[in-house]
Amino acid sequence: MQIHGIGELILRTREERGISQKELACGLCEQRKLSSIEMGNDLPDTFLLEAFMSRMGKSADKLEYVISEEEYKFYVLRDSIEEALGQEQYREVEQKLAEYEEYLMEEDVLHFQYLDMVRAFLVWTEEQKKQEAIAWLESAMDRTMPFWREEGIWSHAVSWLEAGLFLLWADRIKEEEELSRFFERLLAYIEEQWLDEEEKAKIYPFTVLLYCRRLIKEKKYQQVQELCKKAIRILTENNTISNLLELLKLRIIALQELEGKEKELERLIRQKDALEAIEKEYFYKVSETSIFTKVKRELYLDREIIRKNRKAMGITQEKLSEGICTQETLARIEGGRKAREKNFQRLAERVSWKKEKRTNEIGCWDYVLLEKKREIDWLASRYRNQEAKEKLLAFLCPDTIEGQQYVSYMLAMLELQLKEKEPEEVLKLLKEALKMTLKLEDWTKIKDYVLAKQEILILNGMGIAYAQMGQKKKAIELYEDIMGGGATAKVKLHRYFRHTEC
Numbered sequence: 001m002q003i004h005g006i007g008e009l010i011l012r013t014r015e016e017r018g019i020s021q022k023e024l025a026c027g028l029c030e031q032r033k034l035s036s037i038e039m040g041n042d043l044p045d046t047f048l049l050e051a052f053m054s055r056m057g058k059s060a061d062k063l064e065y066v067i068s069e070e071e072y073k074f075y076v077l078r079d080s081i082e083e084a085l086g087q088e089q090y091r092e093v094e095q096k097l098a099e100y101e102e103y104l105m106e107e108d109v110l111h112f113q114y115l116d117m118v119r120a121f122l123v124w125t126e127e128q129k130k131q132e133a134i135a136w137l138e139s140a141m142d143r144t145m146p147f148w149r150e151e152g153i154w155s156h157a158v159s160w161l162e163a164g165l166f167l168l169w170a171d172r173i174k175e176e177e178e179l180s181r182f183f184e185r186l187l188a189y190i191e192e193q194w195l196d197e198e199e200k201a202k203i204y205p206f207t208v209l210l211y212c213r214r215l216i217k218e219k220k221y222q223q224v225q226e227l228c229k230k231a232i233r234i235l236t237e238n239n240t241i242s243n244l245l246e247l248l249k250l251r252i253i254a255l256q257e258l259e260g261k262e263k264e265l266e267r268l269i270r271q272k273d274a275l276e277a278i279e280k281e282y283f284y285k286v287s288e289t290s291i292f293t294k295v296k297r298e299l300y301l302d303r304e305i306i307r308k309n310r311k312a313m314g315i316t317q318e319k320l321s322e323g324i325c326t327q328e329t330l331a332r333i334e335g336g337r338k339a340r341e342k343n344f345q346r347l348a349e350r351v352s353w354k355k356e357k358r359t360n361e362i363g364c365w366d367y368v369l370l371e372k373k374r375e376i377d378w379l380a381s382r383y384r385n386q387e388a389k390e391k392l393l394a395f396l397c398p399d400t401i402e403g404q405q406y407v408s409y410m411l412a413m414l415e416l417q418l419k420e421k422e423p424e425e426v427l428k429l430l431k432e433a434l435k436m437t438l439k440l441e442d443w444t445k446i447k448d449y450v451l452a453k454q455e456i457l458i459l460n461g462m463g464i465a466y467a468q469m470g471q472k473k474k475a476i477e478l479y480e481d482i483m484g485g486g487a488t489a490k491v492k493l494h495r496y497f498r499h500t501e502c
Contacts, residue, residue, distance in 0.1 A: 016405075
C-alpha cells in the first residue's frame with residue numbers, strides 16, 4: 001500500500017469485519033467522507049483514523065504519525081490539560097479547555113467529545129456534582145453514538161473510548177443487578193469486537209476492575225481471581241501499567257479467601273509491594289479515569305522532516321523545491337503551513353523520508369504483516385529469541401526497502417542475542433541496514449536528522465554492539481546524538497522517543 005494505503009486498509013478491514021460504511025461512519029463523519037477516504041481521495045486526521053480503527057477492533061496506537069503543525073496543536077493542548085488534570089489544577093484545565101474550543105468547527109465531533117469527557121472528569125470525585133458528571137458523559141456519548149440509548153447498542157461498532165464512556169456512565173447510574181448484567185455483556189462484546197490485544201488492553205482491564213470491585217462484595221472470589229488474572233496478563237503483555245496495582249490488590253483479596261493459594265499469594269504480594277515502591281519513587285499517580293487520557297502516540301511534524309533533513313543533507317530550498325513547488329511555497333511549508341499530500345511525498349522522498357504522510361508504517365506494511373511484525377518484536381522483547389528468529393525467517397516481508405531493512409536489522413539483533421554472531425559483524429550488518437533509508441557519510445550528523453522509529457531502533461542496536469565490543473564511550477555518544485535530535489525537535493520527547501534503550 002502506498003498513496004492509497006490508509007484508504008485500502010480501512011476498506012479491507014471494514015469488509016473483513018462485516019461493517020458497513022454507514023455503521024463505521026455513524027456519528028464520526030459523513031458517509032461520503034469515509035467513501036472518499038477509502039477511494040484514496042482524502043486522508044483522515046489522526047483522531048478520526050484511530051476512531052475508525054478502534055471501531056473495527058484494531059489498534060493504530062503504535063504507528064508513527066506524520067502530522068501538520070495545525071494538527072499538532074491539539075496534542076499540545078491535550079498534554080497540558082491532562083498534566084493539569086493529574087495535578088488537580090482545575091482552573092488551568094478550564095482555561096485550556098476554553099482555548100481548545102476556540103480552534104474547533106462544528107464537524108470536529110471527536111474533539112468536542114474529548115472536551116465533554118474532561119469536563120466530566122473535573123467533577124468526577126465530587127458526590128454533590130454526580131449529576132453534572134453524568135450529564136457531561138451523556139453529552140460526550142451523544143457526539144458520536146446517536147444509538148447509545150438503544151437496547152441494541154452492542155449490535156453497533158463502537159470504539160474502546162466510546163465503550164469506556166458508556167461503562168463510566170453505567171457504573172454511576174445503573175442498579176446493582178442490572179449493572180452485573182451490563183458488565184457481563186460488555187466483557188463479551190470486548191472479546192468479540194477487539195481481536196487486537198493492544199486495543200483490548202485499553203478497556204478490558206478497566207472493565208474487569210470495576211466489575212470485580214462489586215464481585216468482591218458478593219464474595220465471588222474465584223471469579224475475581226480468574227478475571228483479574230486475565231486482565232493483568234493483557235496489561236503486562238502490552239507494557240501497560242494503568243490499573244495494574246488495583247487489579248493486583250483485588251487478586252490478593254480473592255486469593256486470601258481461597259484455599260491452597262499460599263505460594264501464589266506470596267508472589268503477588270511481592271509484586272504489589274514492588275509496584276507500590278515504583279509508583280512512590282517516580283510519583284506515578286493513576287486515577288480511575290487515567291486510561292482515557294494516557295494514550296500512546298508517536299508524532300512527527302511534516303515541516304520538521306523537510307526542514308531538518310534538507311539542512312542535514314546540505315540541500316538548498318531552491319534545489320529541493322525544483323520541479324515540485326515554488327521556493328516560496330517550500331519556505332511556507334517549513335515555516336508551518338500545511339503541505340499538500342503529493343507535494344509532501346515528493347519533498348520527503350528527496351530528503352530520504354520515503355513514507356506516507358499520515359502514518360509511516362501503513363504506507364510500507366500490509367496491516368496483517370504489521371501485526372506479525374509486532375508479534376516478532378514482542379517475542380524479542382521477552383528474550384524469546386529463538387522463537388522470534390523462527391517466526392522472522394518464516395515472515396513474508398513486504399517488498400519494500402523498509403521491510404527488507406526490518407528483516408536485516410531484526411535478524412542481526414537476534415543472532416547477537418543468541419551469540420550466533422560477534423558484535424563486530426552485527427555492527428557491520430546494522431550499518432548496512434541503516435544505509436537502506438539513511439545515506440549518511442558523516443555519523444556525527446545523526447542528531448541533525450528527523451529519524452524514523454526503525455532507524456532509531458537500528459541505532460540502538462549499534463549502541464548495544466559497541467558496548468559489547470568494549471566501546472562504551474562510543475555507544476554513549478551515539479545515544480546522546482539520538483537524544484540530541486529529539487531534544488531540538490518541536491514535538492515533545494515523550495511523543496518522539498519510545499524506543500531508545502540506554
